[in-house]
Amino acid sequence: MDTAQIDPGTDFVWPSEDVSQIPFRVYTDQDLYDREQRVLFQGPTWNFLCLDCEIPEPGDYKMTYIGDAPIIVVRDENGNINAMVNRCAHKGSLICYKPRGNVKEFACIYHNWTYNLRGKLTGVAFGKGVRGQGGLTEEFKHDEHGLERIRIENVRGFIMGTFSDETPPFAEYIGQELMDNIDRVFIKPLKVLGYHSQIFPNNWKLYVENNKDSYHASLLHVFHNTFGVVRPTMTGGIKLSDSRWHHLSYTQREEIGDDNIAKEKIRSKQDDYSLSDTRMMEHVLELGDKITNSIQTVFPTMVLQQILNALAVRQLIPKGVNESELIWTILGFDDDDADMDELRLQVNNLVGPAGFISMEDGCVGGFIQTAAKANVDAQTILPMGGRKIEPSDGSRVTESAVRGFWKGWRECMGV
Amino acid sequence: MTTTTDLDRELTLRLRIDALVADYIHCIDEDRLEEWPDYFTADGRYKVITRENYDLNMPVALIYCDGRGMFEDRISALRTANIYEPHVYCHMVSALKILDSSGPDIRTQSNFTITRTMSEGDMMTFLCGKIFDTVTEVDGEMKFKERTVILDSRRIDTLLVIPV
Numbered sequence: 261m262d263t264a265q266i267d268p269g270t271d272f273v274w275p276s277e278d279v280s281q282i283p284f285r286v287y288t289d290q291d292l293y294d295r296e297q298r299v300l301f302q303g304p305t306w307n308f309l310c311l312d313c314e315i316p317e318p319g320d321y322k323m324t325y326i327g328d329a330p331i332i333v334v335r336d337e338n339g340n341i342n343a344m345v346n347r348c349a350h351k352g353s354l355i356c357y358k359p360r361g362n363v364k365e366f367a368c369i370y371h372n373w374t375y376n377l378r379g380k381l382t383g384v385a386f387g388k389g390v391r392g393q394g395g396l397t398e399e400f401k402h403d404e405h406g407l408e409r410i411r412i413e414n415v416r417g418f419i420m421g422t423f424s425d426e427t428p429p430f431a432e433y434i435g436q437e438l439m440d441n442i443d444r445v446f447i448k449p450l451k452v453l454g455y456h457s458q459i460f461p462n463n464w465k466l467y468v469e470n471n472k473d474s475y476h477a478s479l480l481h482v483f484h485n486t487f488g489v490v491r492p493t494m495t496g497g498i499k500l501s502d503s504r505w506h507h508l509s510y511t512q513r514e515e516i517g518d519d520n521i522a523k524e525k526i527r528s529k530q531d532d533y534s535l536s537d538t539r540m541m542e543h544v545l546e547l548g549d550k551i552t553n554s555i556q557t558v559f560p561t562m563v564l565q566q567i568l569n570a571l572a573v574r575q576l577i578p579k580g581v582n583e584s585e586l587i588w589t590i591l592g593f594d595d596d597d598a599d600m601d602e603l604r605l606q607v608n609n610l611v612g613p614a615g616f617i618s619m620e621d622g623c624v625g626g627f628i629q630t631a632a633k634a635n636v637d638a639q640t641i642l643p644m645g646g647r648k649i650e651p652s653d654g655s656r657v658t659e660s661a662v663r664g665f666w667k668g669w670r671e672c673m674g675v
Numbered sequence: 676m677t678t679t680t681d682l683d684r685e686l687t688l689r690l691r692i693d694a695l696v697a698d699y700i701h702c703i704d705e706d707r708l709e710e711w712p713d714y715f716t717a718d719g720r721y722k723v724i725t726r727e728n729y730d731l732n733m734p735v736a737l738i739y740c741d742g743r744g745m746f747e748d749r750i751s752a753l754r755t756a757n758i759y760e761p762h763v764y765c766h767m768v769s770a771l772k773i774l775d776s777s778g779p780d781i782r783t784q785s786n787f788t789i790t791r792t793m794s795e796g797d798m799m800t801f802l803c804g805k806i807f808d809t810v811t812e813v814d815g816e817m818k819f820k821e822r823t824v825i826l827d828s829r830r831i832d833t834l835l836v837i838p839v
Contacts, residue, residue, distance in 0.1 A: 454735025537744030
């Protein structure tokens with residue numbers, strides 16, 4: 261990269277010998293936030309940008325972010341996808357300011373510098389001056405002033421981006437076992453059914469931890485127990501990449517020999533209490549297995565979700581130390597019929613900012629962010645499942661995957 | 676040409692719809708949410724969808740209810756299962772426009788904003804947008820047959836639990 265950022269180092273010292281205690285300061289410190297932008301988001305990490313199917317035609321583009329950095333993803337005339345930093349090489353204005361669209365070229369509104377769909381500078385307004393006066397001098401080389409390019413990979417239709425040349429290829433980054441889950445869930449061409457955006461009143465890492473924390477699911481999200489989404493009869497486990505940076509948590513139905521397994525009616529633990537309408541809990545076993553829930557994280561901020569027939573990719577965008585935005589891209593398969601379309605709308609009541617089993621994730625991070633200020637030198641503890649960072653075949657009552665996140669954070673941050 | 680009879684009919688209709696909307700928003704703002712499903716027909720449909728999805732012709736809603744059972748489930752979940760910091764809404768609804776009153780199903784649109792006040796007293800403008808309604812008469816009472824809430828405010832602060 262021609263503009264690789266210089267690492268000024270940090271005074272921050274991790275206060276314990278392992279990752280089973282986390283100092284509150286990591287959620288509140290502006291210097292650490294700034295360092296995360298430089299060495300983590302723009303470091304050796306893969307970040308979700310958009311889906312291949314969102315930009316099907318040449319000239320289609322979408323705006324997104326890697327950390328704080330605004331990014332354009334665009335399909336060029338040859339059908340190739342390119343990603344660039346959304347910042348004019350001249351004065352640094354955003355090149356794109358509409359979230360999506362179709363263009364022949366990119367033109368900065370400020371001084372009309374133009375770029376092709378690969379980010380090459382193609383025109384400078386009044387570059388030759390006016391009547392022989394002004395304009396560029398001979399020393400200006402157009403080739404040296406393109407948009408900053410981002411390395412991308414198209415992973416089963418998910419466009420991933422990284423600033424760093426050091427980032428290993430994506431499949432190596434998350435490892436075979438977690439690649440297998442992407443192949444298990446996203447078995448056919450995808451279509452986007454819609455988006456949600458949710459603002460969390462907390463540091464981005466609190467939401468990432470929450471996704472890795474399978475321990476909280478049945479405790480915080482009482483709907484799980486009250487209406488029986490995750491039941492004691494279900495088995496499951498936690499898988500971790502070799503690096504421990506990424507995880508998969510899953511639950512599956514037991515073999516109960518029930519003809520009606522795909523449309524099992526849900527009853528609450530209180531026998532007299534059940535949902536009036538159970539359509540949203542019906543599960544069509546479309547993936548060829550009995551896994552009901554799988555939550556997969558890709559370090560740092562991507563989540564791949566299968567909850568019954570609710571498929572989504574979630575992208576977390578930090579918005580300063582105290583705030584973050586979660587973009588939900590709700591997915592279906594391109595060949596879904598009308599019944600499946602309707603079922604996905606029903607089951608999506610479970611997730612999103614108003615989701616029966618996800619809304620609490622919006623407030624719990626804020627509760628920690630507020631309480632952290634009591635003493636930022638104190639630490640949270642992650643004792644469940646011991647201090648190791650190991651996969652778990654049976655129990656999901658472990659904070660292993662959360663500890664794995666902190667291993668990745670420390671390795672990126674050099675602390 | 677608009678006749679006196681037409682005008683009388685429109686005024687009556689506007690008053691009846693206005694009364695329905697007023698009853699509806701006070702029911703929500705006063706936390707009488709168990710009554711909320713009663714404002715809809717038994718086969719009523721309700722969607723809270725962002726303007727982004729609506730304009731892109733994408734179907735996914737934040738809240739989707741189809742038939743009375745799903746309305747009841749929204750409220751029973753909110754009362755018994757979901758966890759959130761207590762808060763109240765104050766709805767402001769205006770600019771009622773009657774789009775079609777030629778048949779038994781009356782189609783309307785209106786604008787709204789909702790302020791949300793948290794238990795600690797912080798208030799914010801939480802949501803704003805348009806509402807498209809289909810209203811019909813059931814046993815002499817006006818009910819919503821379909822209510823589509825389109826949010827200009829695409830970003831949901833923290834969470835959405837109380838219906839709009």
